[in-house]
Amino acid sequence: FVATDxxxxxxxxxxxxxxxxxxxxxxxLGRGLWIVPSRGVHTIGMxxxxxxxxxxxxxxVVWVEEHVKPFRISKVSLKAMSVLxxxxxxxxxxxxRVGDRxxxxxxx
Numbered sequence: 876f877v878a879t880d881x882x883x884x885x886x887x888x889x890x891x892x893x894x895x896x897x898x899x900x901x902x903x904l905g906r907g908l909w910i911v912p913s914r915g916v917h918t919i920g921m922x923x924x925x926x927x928x929x930x931x932x933x934x935x936v937v938w939v940e941e942h943v944k945p946f947r948i949s950k951v952s953l954k955a956m957s958v959l960x961x962x963x964x965x966x967x968x969x970x971x972r973v974g975d976r977x978x979x980x981x982x983x
Contacts, residue, residue, distance in 0.1 A: 876905070876969070877907065877928065877959065877961060877965055877966075877969045877971055877977065878905055878906060878907030878959065878961060878965070879905040879982075880905050880906050880907065881906070881907030881908060881909050881959070881979075882907070882908050882909070883909050883911065884908055884909065884910045884911070885911045890910050890913065893908060893910065893916070893960065894908055894921055894925070894960060895920045895921065897921075897922070897923075898922055898923070899922060899923045901923075901962075902923050902925070902962035902963065903962060904962060904965075904968075906961070906962055907959055907960060907961045907962075907965075908959070908960040909957060909958075909959050909960075909979065910957060910958045910959075910960065911956070911957040912956055912957060913955065913956075913957055913958040914929075914951050914952055914953060914955045914956075914958075915929075915948070915949045915950060915951035915952065915955070915958070916948075916949050916958050916960065917947065917948045917949065918943055918944065918945045918946060918947050918948075918949075919945075919946050919947075919948075920945075920946075921945040921946075922945060923945065923963070924942045924943055924944045924945065924963045925942075925943055925960050925961060925962065925963060926939070926940070926941050926942065926943070926960075926961040926962065926963055926964065926965045926966045927939065927940040927941075927943055927949055927958055927959070927960060927961070928958070928959040928961065928966065928971060928977070929950075929952045929954070929955035929957075929958050930955060930956060930957045930958070930959060930977060931954055931955065931956055932956045933976065934957075934976055934977045934978070934979055935974065935975070935976045935977075936971060936972065936973050936974060936975045936976070936977065937952055937954040937955050937973060938950060938952045938954070938955065938973060939966050939971060939972070939973065941963070941964075941966050941967065942963050942964070959977075
């Protein structure tokens, strides 16, 4: 798993706010924020680094960025339809690579 407790940011307000105001305590293993739609993100105003997984419409990994520090701007991927923001080192721990396909489902 890359995340077992991910929030969906699918409104303009939720996408705008993202992880702003969150502290390092948010960055626990299993946490995530799925930003839909998105082709790129920024970490301006954030207090900690994050990992980024860029996903196509089919939830195929099209790009990854590890340990993106605060006050940075990610790559913009025209192939991406969403971005999954994760605690640092999640990509390394999970072995996630471009070409992988993620399953995203609500917890029941």
